[in-house]
Amino acid sequence: DQGGYEQLQAEHTQGVREVLDQLAEHGLRVLRPEQWTPTQRRVLESRFAEEILPVLTPLAIEELSPRPLLPSLQLFVAALIAPAAPIADQDSPAAEAAGLADDNSRGGASGSPAGASDRSSAGGKRRQARSEAPAQSKVQQPIAKLVVVPVPTQCPRFLTLPGENEVCLARMEDVIAAGCGLLFPASSVKATAVFRITRDADVSVDAEDAEDLLREMEEAVLQRRRRAAVRLTISANAHERIKNWLKDWLGLREEEVYEIDGFQDAAALWELAAQPGFDKLRNADWPPQRPRDLIGWDDLWEAVEDHDVLLFHPYESFDPIVELLEQAAADPNVLAIKQTLYRTSGDSPVVRALQRAAQQGKEVTVLVELRARFDEARNISWARRLEDAGCHVIYGVAGLKTHAKALLIVRRQGSRIARYVHLSTGNYNERTARLYSDIGLLTCNRDIAADVAAFFNLLTGCSEAVGWRTLSIAPAGLKQRFLDLIDREIQVSTADKPGLIMAKVNSLQDPDMVRALYRASKAGVKVMLNVRGICCLRPGLKGYSENIEVRSIVDRYLEHARIFYFHNGGHEEVYLSSADWMRRNLERRLEILFPVPDPRHRRRLIDILHTFFADNQKARLLQPDGSYVPAPRKGPKVRAQEVFFRQAVAEVRQSEKAAAEFQPLMKPKD
Incomplete structure (x- = not known):
């Protein structure tokens, strides 16, 4: 619903802003155009003219036929431009000097239209701009046209600015938006906005009827570039003409347009993480150890x-x-x-x-x-x-x-x-x-x-x-195997010795699995779930799921393992699998569930699960209303991933120490 869209936009903006604010406290600042000093602006203008301008390719997208294909997930700068002089006086001086515009002149990448008075209707058609001259003036204002400039993917996302005792950066899209005066020297830039399109990425091939699956997949991958748009992200407060034209051209509904104040591609933060000179902010190296x-x-x-x-x-x-x-x-x-x-x-x-x-x-x-x-x-x-x-x-x-x-x-x-x-x-x-x-x-x-x-x-x-x-295979029996294991836990559970199910998965969405876990909870079985992502089960509901705990851990490494534990009246069983508890995994994919035969390994996996459930640093607990709250930070600090790394290091060091202690003495050389 609309509230969900607005919440997502707000959380995206807030999350990125918090990261940037924390980086600024340590001397790494990403400046918005309105924050550029005159000196920084002159540096950017020089770099724009020498390094960026030669690789830009503006597209008069309204006039081109057929219109160019704009790739998915690439950044673009949209600009409304008009002839620099009114139509009635073509020889008058340009309304705007060429150069890097400041944020108040045309809005920059923030998209706020500065002085532009042409607002289009939702149809996205070009309209004649209303005159800002006094009513008695007969001078007709020029018609603005929409131009799109792809942000070059081969260029760095950030440009370094001069700064005192700190590293200052400017985003490439901001520099291009501010440099539109240089890009269109004979025009007046009325407004700019940064946008990005997300296209449908599904590749649909009927494998049963395909005569040559490899060739058909190749063709389907090529067609992905031309799939329909499903989302448009655009600068907050973008000019209505720009936003509406893009929305209508792409065939999107209003709720599929996201106005973003700041980064539209959070992946750019990876480039910030690679900035030299900030080693104290980086994670300590955790090199993989010998198993x-x-x-x-x-x-x-x-x-x-x-x-x-x-x-x-x-x-x-x-x-x-x-x-x-x-x-x-x-x-x-x-x-x-x-x-x-x-x-x-x-x-x-x-x-x-x-x-x-x-x-x-x-x-x-x-x-x-x-x-x-x-x-x-x-x-x-x-x-x-x-x-x-x-x-x-x-x-x-x-x-x-x-x-x-x-x-x-x-x-x-x-x-x-x-x-x-x-x-x-x-x-x-x-x-x-x-x-x-x-x-x-x-x-x-x-x-x-x-x-x-x-x-x-x-x-x-x-x-x-x-x-x-030993194995269970999806879709031929794996789902039923899970259901049977849960039902068995219900059968062996007693008031004195309640059953216990522990599971670690990426997602829990399959309705049959959700219902089976509810049945187990109502039968008194303790259910402990570590679900990193989607979870369609609600814990803590009276009469339904009081015995279910759900937590999610998002930390340095992506949690991807699937581990399943059943107490089974004391005859503990542990399984590993490639499958999540999702309908697509259990019914439409070939998956394997396999047992862990070695008792040492079963004990180790049980300890791993308990460590995840003891995490009080990176864990979030799912509430009955679907929200998540941080795990209470009570008792000793437990960060599961750090525990696992330190255990791996300790095992190697212990073996090295043992080898040194039993080093045989050799006869000294003469």
């Missing part, structure tokens, strides 16, 4: 043969997964590799290892999910390169998006064949593995390996879903 289950092991094959390996990223390094694939590519005993790829990095060592393995003559089968949103183009490129290297590439399963994360390596081990499996909550992406919190499992467990092999046969169309030994 505790691999400490003391140099041979990955031997380690996984000996015991299951739990990997907790980014506190523990993702390198062992890359190393395992690289070793598999070079190992003559490796016969086959099968893997799913959903999101990878731009220069993926995982994909390079798969290419080398195929070139070495190994059987390499890769499911590349072409429909991974916003990664379609990258995955299309990788799919072609994998095919060229000799891999068997599958482009997904008709009607379903493959979101499961699975790796199977088949290796000759002496006289027998061994299968090594990696299952994970996160992607095979070494870059996001340093930013996202995920959990993976390396194992040679025969039951799990047999199920993973059957899963890949299912993907390649060589078998149908049958009885699984």
Whole structure:
């Protein structure tokens, strides 16, 4: 509703403003045009003329036919310009001197029209400006036209200004808006505004009817650039003519237009974070550590043969997964590799290892999910390169998006064949593995390996879903498995020994899951949920959800792991999954839920969950009315992510200390 839109706009503006205010306190200031000093303005004018003006391409968007395509999420400066002299007196001096306008002359990027009297109706048609001259004047005012200037994406977002004892910056869009007098020297600039368009990003391809899914996905990705606009953000107090023309041209409703006072692309804050000289404001470095289950092991094959390996990223390094694939590519005993790829990095060592393995003559089968949103183009490129290297590439399963994360390596081990499996909550992406919190499992467990092999046969169309030994697969039974686990917890719960469910997910939206958790609460089961994002369940409702607690943690790393715990009358079970409790995950995607067989790992995951629920620094508690409040800061300070990093460091240091204590004495040299 309109109130929600207004709240979103206000929170966006307030959030960015708080960040900028705090940076200013430490000597890093982003100045608005009205804050520029004369000296700073002269510097910007010189830089504008020499560095920026040559790369600008103004578009007379009202007059061009067909009108140019304005890309999604790019910044633009809109300007209303008119001939500098009235139509009746073309030889009169220009109404406005060329140069960087101050904020009072034409509004700058804030969009406030300074002296412009032409207000258009909602139709967006050009109207003759009303004269500001006295009534007796016969001079006709010129008709203003709308011009759009793309903000160059190859230029920096901020320009450095001279400042005393502080770093002062100007936003590129503000400089362009203020420099329109130089860009249009023969015109009078009536008003300017910064805007950005968001287009529908959905890529819809009927995989069942597609004769060539790869080619159709390529065409669909190209068509995304021309999809309909779904949102327009524009400078607060923008000139009505500019706002209405853009709104009507894009076919948007009033509630789809967001007036923003300040940054329209908060991603620009990343560039601020990279400013040199502010190390004291940056996070302390938390380098990934050697996984505790691999400490003391140099041979990955031997380690996984000996015991299951739990990997907790980014506190523990993702390198062992890359190393395992690289070793598999070079190992003559490796016969086959099968893997799913959903999101990878731009220069993926995982994909390079798969290419080398195929070139070495190994059987390499890769499911590349072409429909991974916003990664379609990258995955299309990788799919072609994998095919060229000799891999068997599958482009997904008709009607379903493959979101499961699975790796199977088949290796000759002496006289027998061994299968090594990696299952994970996160992607095979070494870059996001340093930013996202995920959990993976390396194992040679025969039951799990047999199920993973059957899963890949299912993907390649060589078998149908049958009885699984350990795994649960969506959409064939995973949702029902969750419901059965919840119902079992209800059955074993008693007044003396109430049941307990703990879950960590990104989103909770599936209606059946919500109803099942309500049933559990009413039966006396304690339900503890860590839901980072969307949560369609309301905790603390009398007679419904008094026994449910929901918290969200947003911290340095993106919480991405899915962990599920069921007390089960004391016979505790812990599961990991690629799936959230959302209808799309449980009904329209291929997902995997897998158990954690090793009691040590189950204990560790339970401790991880309890640490999340003890967080009193970054946690927010969901209230019955749908609002969130900070967790009470009672007792010792607990910041879950910091706890996990310090634990990872302590494990490595303890092992190094133990190794030093048992260093054998060698005979001294003569």
